[in-house]
Amino acid sequence: MQMPKPRITDVAQVAGVSTATVSRALTQPDRLSEKTRQRVFDAIRTTGYRVNRAARNLRTQRAGAVLVLVPNLGNPFFSLILSSINDVFAANGYSVLVFDSQQPSAPDQVVSDYLFNGSADGVITLDGHMSATMGETLKNADLLRNVVFCCEWSDKLLLPSIRSDNPLGARLAVDHLVALGHRKIAHVTGPSDNILARVRRSVFEDRCAHHGLSIAPDWIIPGDFTLSSGARAAERLIALADRPTAVFCASDEIALSLISRAQQAGLRVPEDLSVVGFDDIEIAGHVSPALTTIRQDRALLGRMAAEELLGRLQSDPSPHAVPISFAPVELITRSTTAPPPGR
Amino acid sequence: MQMPKPRITDVAQVAGVSTATVSRALTQPDRLSEKTRQRVFDAIRTTGYRVNRAARNLRTQRAGAVLVLVPNLGNPFFSLILSSINDVFAANGYSVLVFDSQQPSAPDQVVSDYLFNGSADGVITLDGHMSATMGETLKNADLLRNVVFCCEWSDKLLLPSIRSDNPLGARLAVDHLVALGHRKIAHVTGPSDNILARVRRSVFEDRCAHHGLSIAPDWIIPGDFTLSSGARAAERLIALADRPTAVFCASDEIALSLISRAQQAGLRVPEDLSVVGFDDIEIAGHVSPALTTIRQDRALLGRMAAEELLGRLQSDPSPHAVPISFAPVELITRSTTAPPPGR
């Protein structure tokens, strides 16, 4: 009924050459004479031959694939990054494996699984949770150079990292609000164990101090980047006796749902409350009022990370430089920020 | 400096057994005596052995991986589905490969690449664009049973398909608006080559007819599921001399940006214009006014598709049943729909 898959020997036979020649035609066509090369390609066409990846991988000790570790695939912030990572690797003949690191298995586990059993040649992790122990393990296997952080990172572990300039982003947000005249600014944070959340919060505090603003403890509202945490934050904010006139949110999702809830409670944005987000996800510009936010160039982040890893996979095991690259951020002023009431 | 990776022979040596026994310990532990099994596992632990996937794959002629073909990874609608597909396969020892079918290469090409070269055992495609030719190709290779449609599908190609009950969804949307008293209803479509867009539009038209409503040609506004197409649609809608009092949008993203643009133009939602979306993406409930929409259970869709494919991969090449499963949809009534003005 169905033909058995053609193997390299079949092609060789049809082309009247050896298997070595067929193999060379595939991997280093330059080394063949024009004539045989043509014969081989013709034979490949007529037989419908496809290289068996498992065999090639076994022989070359490569996987031809990379793993992308994504914290919460459902989050649109990450999926666009994944998309641009995919573009780069697809263009270079690599497959892209994904794994949602919210899965029960810890990131450490997943990374070592894929790397050590040869399922992936390298890893881009969008999840900053990786242990120092894992670092040791990787180093011992000389696999340290095959892992790259993107967006998030870990202070416990020195690895190449592509990230947005988060400190600048937080500074731009605070300065923007201050320039509008706000003196009472709240902050809705990300998860306390998240490196981005920590940086943004810490810069927020520093920058407020820099401007001589004091921050009531109540004004630091815990969140976790999600929509629902934004709604909860809004409720806490609204209930405050001494309510801030502005709020800097650690993510756009927080900001958007906070705005929605605040509006439902009768607060006007930006007249009663100014809001700044972080990320500039696509919908930020398509709500009303449109969200003022800090833009991260997600496509660029993904591309940079992919190219960094690609370079490492293709270059010889050179001295371990550990570059940290910062992607630019930008304040996008839209319509959720204005001078404070009564000014 | 670094130890060479332990191979199965190393484990066998340490455990004092043959490689065959080690292999059996890994794949069919029941067939070993308690004692040797323990010895082998101990040896695996002490050596730090990991099965080499390429070798196993070559030998077993399986990939232990599936490909998910996603049209536009950046779209949050798909990423949650991907997430639940990932969960199912991760739990069953499969890796998940992703490919953004918006890439230059056509879906056909990608699917045949991955399947024919043994990179993937099966494919879940969220992209309905697949040719009948491709179907023939797959059938000839007896690979037809390894492809499953999810969400979208193709009429040209009979394959198992997991999809939402789109006709019901569109009907619920129209009926809801009619029940509120609307008689002039517009529709913003998806891309004309998209099967979902076509179904939703056609049911919209049928259902309007059923209710005795006529639809002006202007009221069918072309879109493409995206935010920006929603904004464009809003402008066309606003400019209409005889403006509908309600609009059924083929996606939530269309609906949300349409609302935003309409509001900016001074229209009140839902007082002046009622809006129904489709999908119930997460943010739909976190904007103000919250979006009335048709919920698709994305996690369920992904899970069902994954389980369908998993079953096919694990079962013997049984008679080719081609099930089409419908996931339930549901009208989620929120705050963007109300009776038409003056009623």
Next chain:
DNA sequence: TTGTATGCGTTATCAC
């Protein structure tokens, strides 16, 4: 430029 021969690391078949 091309061919020969070996081995990548595992599983499966067949013995015992």
Next chain:
DNA sequence: GTGATAACGCATACAA
């Protein structure tokens, strides 16, 4: 219940 060994399909060192 366990061991010896061939085979999976390819790329490469070496020879010609």
